Amino acid sequence: MKTTYLRLISLIAILGLTLSTIPASAGGVGVTAGLPSNGEIDSAASTGFATTTVAWTSSATYLTGATIQLVLSPVPSSTAITECPTGITGQSTSIGGATYTFGSASSSGATFTLTGDASTQVIRLCVRVPVTNGGSLISSRNFSEAVVTTGATVDFGAAMFYVNGGNDVTITATVPATISFKITSPSDITTEQHTCSLGVLTTAAINSCQYRLKIATNAQSGFSASILANQNMGTGSATLTNVGDLAVTAGSEEYGINLATSTYGGRDPSTGVFSRPATAWHPIAQDWPIPTTATVFVSSTYPFYVSSTAAGTLATQLVTHKASIDGATNAGVYTQRVTYYVTGHF
Numbered sequence: 001m002k003t004t005y006l007r008l009i010s011l012i013a014i015l016g017l018t019l020s021t022i023p024a025s026a027g028g029v030g031v032t033a034g035l036p037s038n039g040e041i042d043s044a045a046s047t048g049f050a051t052t053t054v055a056w057t058s059s060a061t062y063l064t065g066a067t068i069q070l071v072l073s074p075v076p077s078s079t080a081i082t083e084c085p086t087g088i089t090g091q092s093t094s095i096g097g098a099t100y101t102f103g104s105a106s107s108s109g110a111t112f113t114l115t116g117d118a119s120t121q122v123i124r125l126c127v128r129v130p131v132t133n134g135g136s137l138i139s140s141r142n143f144s145e146a147v148v149t150t151g152a153t154v155d156f157g158a159a160m161f162y163v164n165g166g167n168d169v170t171i172t173a174t175v176p177a178t179i180s181f182k183i184t185s186p187s188d189i190t191t192e193q194h195t196c197s198l199g200v201l202t203t204a205a206i207n208s209c210q211y212r213l214k215i216a217t218n219a220q221s222g223f224s225a226s227i228l229a230n231q232n233m234g235t236g237s238a239t240l241t242n243v244g245d246l247a248v249t250a251g252s253e254e255y256g257i258n259l260a261t262s263t264y265g266g267r268d269p270s271t272g273v274f275s276r277p278a279t280a281w282h283p284i285a286q287d288w289p290i291p292t293t294a295t296v297f298v299s300s301t302y303p304f305y306v307s308s309t310a311a312g313t314l315a316t317q318l319v320t321h322k323a324s325i326d327g328a329t330n331a332g333v334y335t336q337r338v339t340y341y342v343t344g345h346f
Contacts (some may be wrong), residue, residue, distance in 0.1 A: 027059050028156055028157055029057065029059060029155045030056060030057075031054050031146075031147060031159045032054065032055055032056065033052070034090070034124065035051050035052055035126070037051040038162075039159060039161045039225065040162050040167065041131055041163045041164070042161065043137065044167070045128075047128075048079075048130050049082065049128035049130055050093055050129055050131045050163075052128070053090070053117055053126045054089065054124070055122075055123060055125075056155070056157055057121050058118075058149070059153055060152070060153040061096060061118050061120070062114055062149065063117050063151060064114050064115060065151060066113075066153065068112050068114075068123075068148075068149050069110075069147065069148050069149075069150070070109045070112070071109040071145070071146045072107075072108050072129065072143055073108070074269075075107050075140060075143075076129055076130060076163065077107055077133070079107055079130035080106050080107050081107065081127045081128060081130070082105065082109055083102045083110070091126055092126050093125050093126045094123070095123055095125075096122055097119035098114045098118035098119070099114070099115045100112050100116060101113045103269055107130075109276045120301055137163065138163060138164060138165040140159065140163065140164045140165045141163050142162045142163065142167060143210070144158045144161070164206060177344070177346050178216070178217060179213070179215075179216070179219065180216045180217070181214065181215050183212070183213060183214070184214050186212055187240065189306070190308060196209040196321055201324070201329070202325070203325055204250060204251070205324070206249070206250050206322055206323070207322070207324070210282070212313065212316040212318055212319070213225060213316060213319060213340065215342055217303060217304055219303060220346060221301055221346070222266065222299065222301045222304060222345055223344050224296050224342075224343050225296070225317075225341065226294040226295055226296050226341055226343075227257075227281075227294070227338060227339075228293065228294045228295070228337065228338070229291065229336055229339075231336060232255075232292070233290075233334050233335070235334055235335075237330075238332055239253065240255035240334060241253045241254055241338035242328070243255060243256030243287045243289060244289075247286070247287055250324050251326055252324055252326055253325050254324050255289075255321075255322070255323045256288055256289055256290070257319065257338075258284070258287050258319070258320040259281065259284060259297065259318070259320075260318040261278040261279065261298055262314060262315045263315075264276065264314055265277070265314075265316075266278060266300045266301070266302035266303070266304050267302045269302065270303070275302070276302050277295075278299065278304070278317060279301075280297075280298055281295065297340070298317050301345075
């Protein structure tokens with residue numbers, strides 16, 4: 001009986017000693033990175049340090065003698081971290097209103113020791129972390145600031161910090177530059193056409209022939225197309241008079257060209273729709289002489305697209321050659337070669 005009693009007393013003593021060593025409160029807490037915003041360190045002060053803060057709500061009020069250990073992993077630099085200056089709102093340590101000392105600072109962390117009881121459970125630690133190498137921000141990397149407390153309340157948690165884009169992924173893609181040009185039938189833009197016959201000229205009518213310029217490019221600033229004739233419309237010994245009054249007229253010897261620009265095809269930068277018209281060299285209702293030096297004929301300041309459907313004709317440039325004669329126009333076969341040069345403005 002006496003032996004049993006002594007054993008019971010011993011068991012109670014051991015149990016009491018064990019319970020006395022268990023913290024009153026223990027558990028993980030949600031630690032957040034306050035500074036810099038979102039934990040992204042993209043610059044450092046001239047001293048080479050970046051200001052960082054971690055914050056959490058403690059599971060219970062911290063008391064005098066408790067410690068908070070801050071650990072950096074992996075270690076950003078071999079230089080020891082420093083505490084932030086006091087009194088700067090949002091950029092200084094505040095341990096629930098308690099007084100504390102900052103010590104054991106190294107490149108991998110530091111210890112905060114409470115010298116007075118906290119009055120709240122709102123905790124914020126602020127340290128300056130060395131993040132430069134040779135005056136420049138260290139290479140892309142990420143590290144955590146982990147905390148663990150000792151004393152009656154044991155809390156633990158960690159927040160991430162991202163240095164020099166260590167949390168970024170840069171996505172790249174290449175779009176090849178494209179530009180295309182075809183001279184097509186006026187009624188079928190899938191059929192190329194490289195002749196334009198004015199037929200037999202008479203004093204009673206204006207003869208004409210047509211083709212389309214099908215130009216497309218993804219150049220950011222669009223394109224320009226120049227026109228150039230090898231000679232005036234002629235036989236080698238005689239030429240047709242270039243139109244001078246902006247309108248070829250039956251019964252008069254006149255020759256010229258008319259351009260009707262597309263009504264859409266240029267990409268509207270505000271909508272992304274290919275709804276912008278091209279720009280003509282002259283008003284589209286007028287007939288003009290064909291220059292024998294390269295001259296911009298039609299242009300667009302936007303990327304230009306022509307579909308292969310019938311509606312695509314509205315995104316092409318319709319060119320009309322016109323001729324008329326009078327009774328004194330010399331007989332003969334008149335010819336001229338017109339050349340176009342298209343330039344993309346990438």
